[in-house]
Amino acid sequence: AQSVSQHNHHVILSEAASLELGCNYSYGGTVNLFWYVQYPGQHLQLLLKYFSGDPLVKGIKGFEAEFIKSKFSFNLRKPSVQWSDTAEYFCALLSGAGSYQLTFGKGTKLSVIP
Amino acid sequence: GAGVSQSPRYKVAKRGQDVALRCDPISGHVSLFWYQQALGQGPEFLTYFQNEAQLDKSGLPSDRFFAERPEGSVSTLKIQRTQQEDSAVYLCASTPVGLADSYEQYFGPGTRLTVT
Numbered sequence: 684a685q686s687v688s689q690h691n692h693h694v695i696l697s698e699a700a701s702l703e704l705g706c707n708y709s710y711g712g713t714v715n716l717f718w719y720v721q722y723p724g725q726h727l728q729l730l731l732k733y734f735s736g737d738p739l740v741k742g743i744k745g746f747e748a749e750f751i752k753s754k755f756s757f758n759l760r761k762p763s764v765q766w767s768d769t770a771e772y773f774c775a776l777l778s779g780a781g782s783y784q785l786t787f788g789k790g791t792k793l794s795v796i797p
Numbered sequence: 798g799a800g801v802s803q804s805p806r807y808k809v810a811k812r813g814q815d816v817a818l819r820c821d822p823i824s825g826h827v828s829l830f831w832y833q834q835a836l837g838q839g840p841e842f843l844t845y846f847q848n849e850a851q852l853d854k855s856g857l858p859s860d861r862f863f864a865e866r867p868e869g870s871v872s873t874l875k876i877q878r879t880q881q882e883d884s885a886v887y888l889c890a891s892t893p894v895g896l897a898d899s900y901e902q903y904f905g906p907g908t909r910l911t912v913t
Contacts, residue, residue: 687839717901719904725906726800726801726888726904726905726906726907727840727888727904728904729901729903732901773839773840775839783828783830783845783853784842784845784853784856785830785832785840785842785890785902786842787839787840787841788839789837789838789839790838790839
């Protein structure tokens with residue numbers, strides 16, 4: 684069965700610092716990968732997704748992620764965080780074509796200090 | 798357009814009570830999903846509907862959990878004889894496509910169920 688690991692439970696950064704949140708998955712076949720964000724009091728929203736093609740994916744609000752197949756990783760990055768990026772971030776995968784069960788990691792809480 | 802909506806947003810139930818949680822997916826969306834998110838965890842899959850057909854209920858934790866989508870739009874997740882371990886946020890998601898396609902899922906705000 685597939686799984687997703689997010690090793691950072693809570694990350695605290697100052698504004699303008701660079702961000703990288705780790706995501707590793709376990710699955711031997713084709714995957715579709717997602718990063719979702721949940722701002723305080725709001726619902727899960729899609730930040731970006733990888734289905735195929737260019738492994739460097741750009742999403743909303745200046746976020747990007749790189750799919751490295753050899754490392755089974757899909758890390759999320761942002762060069763300069765803002766206070767408004769304070770949220771919980773979830774990495775998730777769909778295991779191959781026709782799959783519909785999203786498998787989520789446990790999430791990483793990001794706190795940005797002004 | 799309107800997103801996925803869920804009601805109630807918060808529900809407190811005494812142990813042993815039955816509860817019903819409602820999901821209104823985005824209009825016209827074919828697929829509907831229920832997830833359970835325990836405190837400090839990521840969402841976990843419960844069940845999947847394509848139109849009115851429940852194609853997968855493998856994630857339902859016990860036979861106390863029942864979901865339906867009789868007309869292929871609104872869905873209800875029912876939990877009978879609630880237990881404390883049922884306390885969680887129940888998320889609903891929908892997509893415009895069916896089983897053959899991978900697609901991003903649009904999530905509702907969730908219903909936070911607390912069983913006392």
